[in-house]
Amino acid sequence: MNFDNMxxxxxxxxxxxxxxxxxxxxxxxxxxxxxxxxxxxx
Amino acid sequence: xxxxxxxxxxxxxxxxxxxxxxxGAVLIWLxxxxxxxxxxxxxxGFGAILVNLPLSGVMNQFSEGVGETHGIIQWLFEVxxxxxxxxxxxxxxxxxxxxxxxxxxxxxxxxxxGAAAQGGIFLTIMIAAALGFDLKDAASIGIIGAADGPxxxxxxxxxxxxxxxxxxxxxxxxxxxxxxxxxxxxxxxTTKKDRAMRMPYRAQGVSKRLRIMFPIVVSVIxxxxxxxxVALVGFLMFGNLIRECGVLSSLSQTxxxxxxxxxxxxxxxxxxxxxxxxxxxxxxxLMIMGLGLVAFILDSMVxxxxxxxxxxxxxxxxxxxxxxxxxxxxxxxxxRVIEKMGQEADSQNHLLMHAVAANVSGQIASVVAxxxxxxxFANMG
Numbered sequence: 001m002n003f004d005n006m007x008x009x010x011x012x013x014x015x016x017x018x019x020x021x022x023x024x025x026x027x028x029x030x031x032x033x034x035x036x037x038x039x040x041x042x
Numbered sequence: 043x044x045x046x047x048x049x050x051x052x053x054x055x056x057x058x059x060x061x062x063x064x065x066g067a068v069l070i071w072l073x074x075x076x077x078x079x080x081x082x083x084x085x086x087g088f089g090a091i092l093v094n095l096p097l098s099g100v101m102n103q104f105s106e107g108v109g110e111t112h113g114i115i116q117w118l119f120e121v122x123x124x125x126x127x128x129x130x131x132x133x134x135x136x137x138x139x140x141x142x143x144x145x146x147x148x149x150x151x152x153x154x155x156g157a158a159a160q161g162g163i164f165l166t167i168m169i170a171a172a173l174g175f176d177l178k179d180a181a182s183i184g185i186i187g188a189a190d191g192p193x194x195x196x197x198x199x200x201x202x203x204x205x206x207x208x209x210x211x212x213x214x215x216x217x218x219x220x221x222x223x224x225x226x227x228x229x230x231x232t233t234k235k236d237r238a239m240r241m242p243y244r245a246q247g248v249s250k251r252l253r254i255m256f257p258i259v260v261s262v263i264x265x266x267x268x269x270x271x272v273a274l275v276g277f278l279m280f281g282n283l284i285r286e287c288g289v290l291s292s293l294s295q296t297x298x299x300x301x302x303x304x305x306x307x308x309x310x311x312x313x314x315x316x317x318x319x320x321x322x323x324x325x326x327x328l329m330i331m332g333l334g335l336v337a338f339i340l341d342s343m344v345x346x347x348x349x350x351x352x353x354x355x356x357x358x359x360x361x362x363x364x365x366x367x368x369x370x371x372x373x374x375x376x377x378r379v380i381e382k383m384g385q386e387a388d389s390q391n392h393l394l395m396h397a398v399a400a401n402v403s404g405q406i407a408s409v410v411a412x413x414x415x416x417x418x419f420a421n422m423g
Contacts, residue, residue, distance in 0.1 A: 035150075
């Protein structure tokens with residue numbers, strides 16, 4: 001078992017999941033915002 | 043006159059090549075008899091046989107007297123995949139044009155399901171690293187869990203993985219097996235009461251402005267956080283913009299049908315270039331097939347567990363935990379699995395639209411996952 005690889009994979013997991021949640025979370029927030037603006041215009 | 047030329051190639055067949063003929067035949071059988079991703083597995087199976095014929099003319103060869111000859115499948119691989127990853131990326135235009143993000147846009151909370159279900163990718167990367175795979179190979183293997191063939195091919199090719207053939211076969215095979223894998227994985231982490239949980243669906247209209255803004259916003263945000271994802275996300279969203287803009291219906295139809303079909307037709311047989319016996323017939327291939335299965339199971343389980351945790355914090359607006367498993371991208375098979383399982387638990391339980399929303403969220407999340415993995419290695423320098 002390669003301990004260095006394991007630690008690097010753990011780091012990738014942290015950065016990867018954080019990146020995915022940040023991207024998807026920001027998109028979700030912007031979609032909510034755009035919906036509110038749309039509803040206000042209606 | 044010597045008749046040696048009739049059997050000289052027959053005698054040159056190696057046992058590994060015979061294994062590849064069997065692999066090719068199994069893929070063709072799965073495609074035709076079982077209907078497993080026939081558009082990909084059939085060309086891959088046939089291609090596996092073609093590239094493993096001794097001195098096959100579809101691969102570059104050197105022979106005395108003739109010199110070097112260029113094979114069409116090797117050329118397609120070098121130009122269409124190796125040089126620019128053009129084929130998987132262009133396929134995303136067609137996929138983007140096929141997807142209606144409406145159900146997701148009317149319930150943005152389900153974006154989180156797509157994000158969470160990518161957890162299986164990274165857990166599998168850790169397992170593959172623990173099993174001794176090089177980090178880039180481990181990452182390429184983990185991406186099988188993106189449940190997205192083009193992303194798997196692109197990431198493994200970009201990272202220079204030695205196992206692109208096995209990874210492509212695993213990615214497409216397990217996508218076809220979602221109706222078998224997901225019920226098993228979901229039942230491991232849910233009770234019948236969980237599966238019977240109903241969710242009200244209010245069909246909310248989504249404005250044309252939002253539908254047009256959405257692909258642009260997604261591309262910009264993903265590009266700013268993970269620049270390596272721009273090719274993947276950008277082309278997916280480009281296809282979606284063509285669909286939603288309302289003035290390119292002819293191009294949208296072409297992207298959904300002719301373009302997607304043409305690329306799919308060539309992608310399968312082109313991937314076969316990486317299925318030469320000396321690269322494919324080894325123990326690691328079996329390990330990759332096993333790890334791919336683990337990735338799909340873990341993705342589904344992580345999605346379910348995430349929704350269960352989310353429900354603790356939002357008791358008034360609970361999500362059926364199975365919807366979390368639909369965040370694995372494999373669209374639309376996963377949505378159908380969730381709908382079927384919901385109805386098995388309660389015949390009046392209709393989860394399809396929620397599952398579709400999580401499923402298309404998974405489509406975005408999986409390409410972002412591919413991008414962030416590439417970004418990790420880009421940052422390493």
